[in-house]
Amino acid sequence: xxxxxxxxxxxxxxxxxxxxxxxxxxxGHDTMYWYKQDSKKFLKIMFSYNNKELIINETVPNRFSPKxxxxxxxxxxxxxxxxxxxxxxxxxSNMPHAGSGQETQYFGPGTxxxxx
Amino acid sequence: AQSVAQPEDQVNVAEGNPLTxxxxxxxxxxxxxxxxxxxxxxxxxxxxxxxxxxNLVKGxxxxxxxxxxxxxxxxxKKPSALVSDSALYFxxxxxxxxxxxxxxxxxxxxxxxx
Numbered sequence: 001x002x003x004x005x006x007x008x009x010x011x012x013x014x015x016x017x018x019x020x021x022x023x024x025x026x027x028g029h030d031t032m033y034w035y036k037q038d039s040k041k042f043l044k045i046m047f048s049y050n051n052k053e054l055i056i057n058e059t060v061p062n063r064f065s066p067k068x069x070x071x072x073x074x075x076x077x078x079x080x081x082x083x084x085x086x087x088x089x090x091x092x093s094n095m096p097h098a099g100s101g102q103e104t105q106y107f108g109p110g111t112x113x114x115x116x
Numbered sequence: 117a118q119s120v121a122q123p124e125d126q127v128n129v130a131e132g133n134p135l136t137x138x139x140x141x142x143x144x145x146x147x148x149x150x151x152x153x154x155x156x157x158x159x160x161x162x163x164x165x166x167x168x169x170x171n172l173v174k175g176x177x178x179x180x181x182x183x184x185x186x187x188x189x190x191x192x193k194k195p196s197a198l199v200s201d202s203a204l205y206f207x208x209x210x211x212x213x214x215x216x217x218x219x220x221x222x223x224x225x226x227x228x229x230x
Contacts, residue, residue, distance in 0.1 A: 004159075031216065041204060043160075043220040056217055090159060092218075101148040101212025102167045107160040 003027050004108035006091050012114045013081055021076045021111045023091030031055070031096050032074035033105065034066060037088040046089075049074050050096070081115045088112050118143045120190075120207045122221035129197045130229050137192040137224045139207030148210035149190040150218065151181055155203045163205075166190060177201070197228045 004025045013019055025032060033056075034046040048056035049068040063079045078085060091108040120141045129135045141147055151163040164175025171183045181192045192205060207221040 033217065035218075041154075041223050043206065043223075045217040045219075048217060058217075092160075094216075096216045101210030101216055102165075103210075103216075104150070104162050104165060105218055106162065107152075109159040112157075 004091055004093055004106050006089075006108040006111050008111060009109065010112050010114075012116065014116055015081055015083060017081050018077070018079045019081060019113070020078070021089055021091075021113075023074045023076070023108055025072055025091075025093040025106070025108075027093060027095075027106060029093040029095045029106075030071055031094055032068065032071075033092040033094075034074065034076050035090045035092060035107075037090060037110070039087070043090070047074075047076075078113075083115050086113055086115045118209045118211050118219050120149070120209050120219065120221040122205075122207055122224045124224050125222075126225045126227060128227045128229065131199050132196050135194050135197040135201070135226065135228070137205050137207075137226060139190045139192065139221060141188050141190060141207075141209055143209055145212070147183075147190075148212065149181075149183065150208040150210065151175065151179070151190075151192050152206045152208060152220075153177075153203050154206065154223075160206065163192070197226075199228050199230050202226055202228045 007022045031050045033048045037043045047066040052068045065077045068074045088110045092105040094103040094105045150165045152160040166183045174180045208218040211217045
């Protein structure tokens with residue numbers, strides 16, 4: 001069974017469209033994350049939710065809106081897609097130990113978004 | 117602010133030779149350090165982490181990493197490289213606190229030649 005899953009795996013769309021990426025984890029973790037990997041493979045945190053509550057919002061444009069219907073799911077909705085949004089988006093989850101930074105994050109397979 | 121640096125964009129090694137992928141860190145407080153591997157068109161897989169205790173940490177696929185506090189380094193090592201080890205390797209530090217995020221290095225591409 002896949003621990004952290006994302007759909008879709010690939011997403012090709014036109015500039016200006018709105019799209020969503022879904023993430024689910026079956027590890028029983030409380031915290032979920034979205035990371036963005038750009039064309040140079042650089043990875044950066046975008047959002048984090050702990051038990052459905054937004055914890056991190058790292059200066060991401062308002063066009064990006066995460067939603068967590070329950071602690072096993074964290075979706076990412078992107079409005080008015082731009083060329084610069086083309087990237088690989090990774091979902092991750094962990095069970096934080098009192099916010100210590102010690103806990104391993106487990107990553108999904110990624111969603112490869114291409115905006116034309 | 118927490119940060120990690122991977123000084124090499126690419127490391128080339130012959131199969132069967134030992135490999136080292138370098139990482140240095142800058143943190144305030146206790147360093148919680150991680151190594152992840154990304155195979156082509158795949159997600160990130162956890163290899164190992166240092167939290168406390170023994171400076172030599174053993175991980176998956178025969179990899180190990182040595183924590184060196186005086187040199188603020190956490191280099192990834194393997195005694196004998198395999199062609200299948202060819203991938204992108206990321207060092208990361210756990211930020212802790214309320215945000216509890218991973219801060220990644222820029223990645224090092226490991227190429228193992230047969």
